[in-house]
Amino acid sequence: MIDVIHIVLFTFLAVIAIAIIRLRDLFAAVMLMGIFSLLSASLFTVMDAVDVAFTEASVGAGISTVLLLATLSLTTSKESTLYQRPQPLALAAVVLTGVALVYATFDMPRYGDPTAPIHHHVAPEYIAQTGEVIGVPNMVTAILASFRGYDTWGETTVIFTACVGVLLLLGGSRTVYRVRHRNDGESDDDGAAS
Amino acid sequence: MIRHVILRVLSKLLIPLIMLFALYVQFHGDYGPGGGFQAGVIFGAAIILYALMFGLEAAKRVFPPRVLEFLVAFGLLLYGSVGVTAILDGGNFLEYSVLSHKPVHGQHLGILLVELGVGITVAAVMATIFFLFAGRGRSDA
Numbered sequence: 001m002i003d004v005i006h007i008v009l010f011t012f013l014a015v016i017a018i019a020i021i022r023l024r025d026l027f028a029a030v031m032l033m034g035i036f037s038l039l040s041a042s043l044f045t046v047m048d049a050v051d052v053a054f055t056e057a058s059v060g061a062g063i064s065t066v067l068l069l070a071t072l073s074l075t076t077s078k079e080s081t082l083y084q085r086p087q088p089l090a091l092a093a094v095v096l097t098g099v100a101l102v103y104a105t106f107d108m109p110r111y112g113d114p115t116a117p118i119h120h121h122v123a124p125e126y127i128a129q130t131g132e133v134i135g136v137p138n139m140v141t142a143i144l145a146s147f148r149g150y151d152t153w154g155e156t157t158v159i160f161t162a163c164v165g166v167l168l169l170l171g172g173s174r175t176v177y178r179v180r181h182r183n184d185g186e187s188d189d190d191g192a193a194s
Numbered sequence: 195m196i197r198h199v200i201l202r203v204l205s206k207l208l209i210p211l212i213m214l215f216a217l218y219v220q221f222h223g224d225y226g227p228g229g230g231f232q233a234g235v236i237f238g239a240a241i242i243l244y245a246l247m248f249g250l251e252a253a254k255r256v257f258p259p260r261v262l263e264f265l266v267a268f269g270l271l272l273y274g275s276v277g278v279t280a281i282l283d284g285g286n287f288l289e290y291s292v293l294s295h296k297p298v299h300g301q302h303l304g305i306l307l308v309e310l311g312v313g314i315t316v317a318a319v320m321a322t323i324f325f326l327f328a329g330r331g332r333s334d335a
Contacts, residue, residue: 050227054219058235063320066242070327133291135298136224136305144229145305149288153273155231156312160270163319167263170326 002046009043027069027077034065047111051140122147205247212240220313224302230309234316241321250328259325262318269315276307 016036023029037060044053109116126143134142144152220233245253277288285292290304 051229051232054227054232055235058232058239062239063235063242066239066246066324067327070324074327074330133297134301134305136302138224138226140227141223141229141305141309145308146288146290146301149277149290149304149308152308152312153277153288156270156273156315159319160266160315163266163322166323166326170330 005046006043009039009046013039013043024079024081025077026072026079029079030065030068030072033068034061037061037064051138202247205243209240209244212243213237216240216313216317220309221306223309224305230312231316233309234313234318235320237313237317238320238324241317242324245321245324245328250325254325257321259322262322262325265314265318266322269311269313269318272311272314273308276304276311280304 013036016032016039020029020032020036023032037056040060041053041057044050044056109118113119126147127139130136130139130142134146136142136146216233216236219228219236220230223229223233241253241257244256276290276293280289280292281287283292288304288308290301290308291297293300293303
């Protein structure tokens with residue numbers, strides 16, 4: 001049964017991905033990307049990774065879609081047809097990379113394999129210690145906030161930095177602009193005084 | 195300002211529920227799926243929905259950009275100050291066990307504050323970025 005769900009979800013993912021590539025209407029493409037994220041979230045849920053699914057659903061299907069739509073409202077919702085000429089070299093590069101990636105998956109352990117290296121590094125320690133040291137039922141929260149607190153601190157800093165970058169780039173009329181106006185005004189005053 | 199009656203009524207109904215759900219995700223992250231990041235995104239989505247339905251100016255009156263910019267930094271500093279407090283209490287950076295008399299209580303307190311910091315920063319960042327995108331190209335922005 002779970003295999004059927006996997007196959008259906010992956011088929012939908014592939015179909016939507018192809019549709020996004022082929023669409024020239026960017027509005028529809030953004031909507032499809034939201035659906036793509038929602039399907040990914042469903043896949044994560046099927047794989048019992050609820051926290052990841054939660055993040056994917058809220059960020060991928062929610063905020064990203066809104067931000068992309070906001071971008072479209074500033075630009076245009078029609079894709080430029082400047083580069084529509086077939087590019088055999090690009091196709092070859094993409095196919096080769098894809099083949100290499102598929103070849104690499106043969107060496108990967110099967111999904112959920114208990115002997116996989118990932119389950120023998122720090123994971124057993126976390127699982128053993130969460131109950132007594134942290135005392136939080138949700139192990140994901142315990143790892144993210146406590147065991148891996150440095151990582152989450154770094155991630156929060158990344159989000160903060162992204163916001164500062166956007167503020168500097170787009171907040172112009174309210175931050176840089178005002179400073180410039182004030183400076184202009186001051187220099188004018190100085191000019192009048194001298 | 196959008197005039198569609200159904201959308202307006204529904205979003206009026208939904209926005210408080212979305213915010214409540216964000217708070218639930220925030221403070222229930224220790225027990226169920228979720229945590230600061232998801233809660234922040236959901237809260238930011240509520241602010242964005244408000245801005246979409248009732249206009250950017252109305253949203254900026256409710257959530258002034260200056261306050262949001264303050265919160266962007268405040269959340270991160272809250273996170274960092276928990277780490278520094280742990281150092282002052284004789285532990286390592288972000289070692290929550292020293293924050294309270296019992297190590298497990300310290301861990302609880304640390305995780306709660308740290309997740310709160312993440313949530314505040316993320317919600318404020320999402321709203322700020324949307325306000326900047328939506329306000330671009332307008333004279334009053």
